[in-house]
Amino acid sequence: GDSVTQMEGPVTLSEEAFLTINCTYTATGYPSLFWYVQYPGEGLQLLLKATKADDKGSNKGFEATYRKETTSFHLEKGSVQVSDSAVYFCALSDRGGGADGLTFGKGTHLIIQP
Amino acid sequence: NAGVTQTPKFQVLKTGQSMTLQCAQDMNHNSMYWYRQDPGMGLRLIYYSASEGTTDKGEVPNGYNVSRLNKREFSLRLESAAPSQTSVYFCASSEVRTYHSPLHFGNGTRLTVT
Numbered sequence: 240g241d242s243v244t245q246m247e248g249p250v251t252l253s254e255e256a257f258l259t260i261n262c263t264y265t266a267t268g269y270p271s272l273f274w275y276v277q278y279p280g281e282g283l284q285l286l287l288k289a290t291k292a293d294d295k296g297s298n299k300g301f302e303a304t305y306r307k308e309t310t311s312f313h314l315e316k317g318s319v320q321v322s323d324s325a326v327y328f329c330a331l332s333d334r335g336g337g338a339d340g341l342t343f344g345k346g347t348h349l350i351i352q353p
Numbered sequence: 354n355a356g357v358t359q360t361p362k363f364q365v366l367k368t369g370q371s372m373t374l375q376c377a378q379d380m381n382h383n384s385m386y387w388y389r390q391d392p393g394m395g396l397r398l399i400y401y402s403a404s405e406g407t408t409d410k411g412e413v414p415n416g417y418n419v420s421r422l423n424k425r426e427f428s429l430r431l432e433s434a435a436p437s438q439t440s441v442y443f444c445a446s447s448e449v450r451t452y453h454s455p456l457h458f459g460n461g462t463r464l465t466v467t
Contacts, residue, residue, distance in 0.1 A: 247393070273455060282357070282443055282458035283396075328395065332454075340386050340411060340445075341456060345395040 241266045245329045245344035252319055253352050260314040260347045262303075262329035270331040272296075272305055272312040273341065277326045286314075286327070324351045355379055357459035359444050365465045366434040374429040374462050376444030384447045385427035386411075386456065387419060389440040396443065402427055434466045 245262045252258060264270065271290040275283040287296030292307035303314045312329060326348050330341040360375045378385065383404050388396040398411030402421040416438060418430045427446075431438060441463050445456040 275458075280460070282460045283445075283456075284458070285455045288455060340388075340398045340401050341396075343396040345393060 241270070241331060241333050241342045243329050243331055243342055243344035245327075246347050247345055249348040249350050251350045251352060254321055255318045256351075258314070258316040258319045258323075258349070260327055260329075260349070262312045262314065262344060264310050264312065264329070264331050266310075266331055266333045268333045270333045272303070273330045273332070274301070274303055274312070274314050275328040275330060275343075277328065277346070279325075283328060319349075319351050321351045321353055324349055357444055357446055357457055359442075359459035359462050361462060362460070363463050365467065366431075367467055368435060370434050371430070371432050372434065372464075373431075374442055374444075374464075375426070376428065376459060377426045378444075378446040378457070379425065380446060380448070380457065381424070382446035382448050382457070383424070384449065384454075385421065386445040386447075387417075387427070387429045388443045388445065389413065390443060390461070391440050399429065399442075431464075434464075436466045438464065439466045440464060 242265045273288045274286040276286045277283045287298045289296040289305035295304045301316045326346045328346045329344040357378045386401040387399040390396050397413045400419040402408045405424045420428050441461045443461050444459045447454040
């Protein structure tokens with residue numbers, strides 16, 4: 240079945256540091272890929288998405304590129320802020336797998352220190 | 354624009370009690386979903402409704418029932434609560450049931466079963 244693997248953390252960085260959160264996936268079909276962010280006490284919010292190979296999703300300074308050859312969708316940001324502290328989820332939706340909804344990774348807790 | 358609204362926000366039940374979690378969306382979305390979020394497990398799909406009048410099981414449906422009351426509302430019922438159902442429950446919706454359609458989440462219901 241489909242699965243998503245991501246580093247769980249917590250990942251602790253200083254403000255203005257470079258961020259990478261790794262995400263790799265296994266899918267039976269040709270999935271779309273997503274990053275969601277969850278702030279404390281809230282639901283998940285879509286951060287960015289990519290629907291085909293080599294697509295780059297971007298939003299709020301975050302970027303991720305759909306790499307089919309390495310089955311990866313790593314999240315990056317050049318200079319993190321304290322307000323980026325949250326839990327980040329990588330997810331996929333498999334057009335060929337027949338499943339519905341999204342398959343999520345376990346989430347990466349990011350802590351940014353001033 | 355409220356998006357996806359869940360009630361209640363918090364609930365404590367005793368083992369064996371029943372309750373219904375309510376979810377409503379005002380975005381005219383066709384598909385709705387119930388997920389549970391547990392530490393170290395990410396989000397797991399309980400049930401989904403691809404369109405009004407249809408429901409299907411997800412990854413972890415045992416112990417739950419759902420009702421798609423109309424296009425706006427999708428409720429989750431626990432008939433006889435168990436401590437293993439202690440979790441945070443999220444309702445989500447999407448415009449259509451396609452692989453690239455992102456999910457919009459409510460803020461969650463935190464349920465404790467003692």
